[in-house]
Amino acid sequence: VLPTQTQVVPVDLGPRSYSATIGRGVLGPALRGTLIACATPRADPTDRVTPLGPVRRCLIVLDTGVPATLLDAAIDALHTQGISPHAHPLTPTEHDKSLASLASVLESAARAGLERNDLILALGGGIVGDLAGFAAASYRRGIRFIQCPTTLLSMVDASVGGKTGVNLLVPDASGHAALLKNMVGAFWQPAAVIADTAALDALPDRHLRAGLAECVKHALIARSIPGPTPSSDPLVGLRSTIARVLARDPAAAAELVAHNVALKARVVAGDERELAPSKAGGRALLNLGHTFAHAIETLPGLSPDPSRPDLAPLHHGEAVGLGLVAAAAAAACLGMLPAALAAEVTELVAACGLPTRVRGLAPTAEVAARMAHDKKASGGVLRLVLPDASDGSGLGRARVVEGPPPHAVAAGIDAIRL
Numbered sequence: 001v002l003p004t005q006t007q008v009v010p011v012d013l014g015p016r017s018y019s020a021t022i023g024r025g026v027l028g029p030a031l032r033g034t035l036i037a038c039a040t041p042r043a044d045p046t047d048r049v050t051p052l053g054p055v056r057r058c059l060i061v062l063d064t065g066v067p068a069t070l071l072d073a074a075i076d077a078l079h080t081q082g083i084s085p086h087a088h089p090l091t092p093t094e095h096d097k098s099l100a101s102l103a104s105v106l107e108s109a110a111r112a113g114l115e116r117n118d119l120i121l122a123l124g125g126g127i128v129g130d131l132a133g134f135a136a137a138s139y140r141r142g143i144r145f146i147q148c149p150t151t152l153l154s155m156v157d158a159s160v161g162g163k164t165g166v167n168l169l170v171p172d173a174s175g176h177a178a179l180l181k182n183m184v185g186a187f188w189q190p191a192a193v194i195a196d197t198a199a200l201d202a203l204p205d206r207h208l209r210a211g212l213a214e215c216v217k218h219a220l221i222a223r224s225i226p227g228p229t230p231s232s233d234p235l236v237g238l239r240s241t242i243a244r245v246l247a248r249d250p251a252a253a254a255e256l257v258a259h260n261v262a263l264k265a266r267v268v269a270g271d272e273r274e275l276a277p278s279k280a281g282g283r284a285l286l287n288l289g290h291t292f293a294h295a296i297e298t299l300p301g302l303s304p305d306p307s308r309p310d311l312a313p314l315h316h317g318e319a320v321g322l323g324l325v326a327a328a329a330a331a332a333c334l335g336m337l338p339a340a341l342a343a344e345v346t347e348l349v350a351a352c353g354l355p356t357r358v359r360g361l362a363p364t365a366e367v368a369a370r371m372a373h374d375k376k377a378s379g380g381v382l383r384l385v386l387p388d389a390s391d392g393s394g395l396g397r398a399r400v401v402e403g404p405p406p407h408a409v410a411a412g413i414d415a416i417r418l
């Protein structure tokens with residue numbers, strides 16, 4: 001029985017459909033429910049949870065930051081279904097979201113004797129989710145996995161949509177090893193997403209703020225997503241929600257997660273593999289701010305607080321916040337966004353308690369070159385997603401710009417330089 005305030009958001013992907021269950025205390029009951037569903041043959045051929053029959057073994061890829069109560073809830077749920085889980089603990093950093101970590105998870109799965117019917121469960125933030133998902137996609141050519149996100153960022157974004165993968169460390173032209181984000185991976189949808197918002201109680205403020213960056217991103221694309229037009233302006237109310245979440249209001253956090261999962265589910269349902277042409281936008285819209293973000297988030301020495309170099313490097317969400325500011329500045333430079341709306345984007349990012357400028361950024365040409373490396377470039381042409389208010393209707397729309405002029409890219413980078 002799920003707690004009364006639980007929200008269930010469907011992710012409609014035909015035979016790969018699943019749902020996201022969101023609320024305080026949902027981990028145990030929702031996991032039990034999913035395992036029972038896995039074991040119960042059903043008539044519905046589109047039901048992806050069931051076709052392989054009951055799970056007998058489970059590997060939990062465990063983020064060591066997760067409170068013990070959540071791990072206990074997961075283990076209890078597995079025990080009630082006769083499953084003795086094995087744990088693969090991991091302290092997540094972008095450097096450990098690597099092929100070496102992938103190999104180590106796969107070896108744990110093999111040691112635990114996981115077979116094709118079995119399960120990998122990701123219990124943690126986005127790094128653990130991306131890594132565990134890719135392990136599930138490749139182990140025995142693909143086994144089921146369940147996403148149990150425990151950070152705000154992984155609840156509102158990373159756990160939904162089936163993008164999994166790891167970073168690559170590749171020497172650049174000058175021989176320095178450069179960390180290239182998410183260069184290797186697979187589209188592999190989970191069998192369920194279970195977001196127990198009680199996990200957020202223990203999440204440090206810095207990570208709470210980082211998660212809000214993806215919520216601002218979603219609001220900035222909301223009106224470009226096909227489907228019913230939002231009944232209200234996606235940005236109205238966002239500031240007060242941000243304030244309530246930062247003040248640790250649990251109901252506001254649960255609402256925010258459900259709203260953002262529903263939005264992401266709509267985008268993913270329309271373009272699961274990001275194949276839509278640039279004109280249509282599609283899943284690529286979710287990359288708003290990310291080409292800038294990926295170019296700077298793995299640079300060593302960048303701190304979210306100029307007076308605290310010890311806080312370097314940036315976290316993903318912090319880089320995304322800066323990326324949104326840069327994208328708005330680039331859009332303003334191209335006449336797609338009035339300067340006042342670009343300033344509003346910066347204010348929204350600041351309202352999340354996130355940095356809008358960063359000290360120690362590499363020279364503009366170097367950052368631009370790193371952006372060109374990002375896998376979001378296609379056919380050698382950089383693809384930027386930029387906010388677009390050229391129809392005069394305010395914030396909330398974005399579009400893909402192929403081959404943006406270098407001066408607009410530079411304007412974006414310079415806007416976040418302190």
Ligand SMILES: NC(=O)c1ccc[n+]([C@@H]2O[C@H](COP(=O)([O-])OP(=O)(O)OC[C@H]3O[C@@H](n4cnc5c(N)ncnc54)[C@H](O)[C@@H]3O)[C@@H](O)[C@H]2O)c1
Binds near residue numbers: 124150152
């Ligand atoms: N697959 C996707 O679609 C997608 C989308 C967005 C981001 N991402 C990826 O997600 C990653 C970032 O995820 P993240 O922001 O969750 O960071 P993260 O995975 O590094 O987790 C942040 C920190 O929180 C700790 N933690 C986790 N749960 C906790 C809890 N309940 N209480 C206390 N501490 C806890 C972790 O140990 C870690 O130190 C990036 O690698 C990014 O590329 C993927």
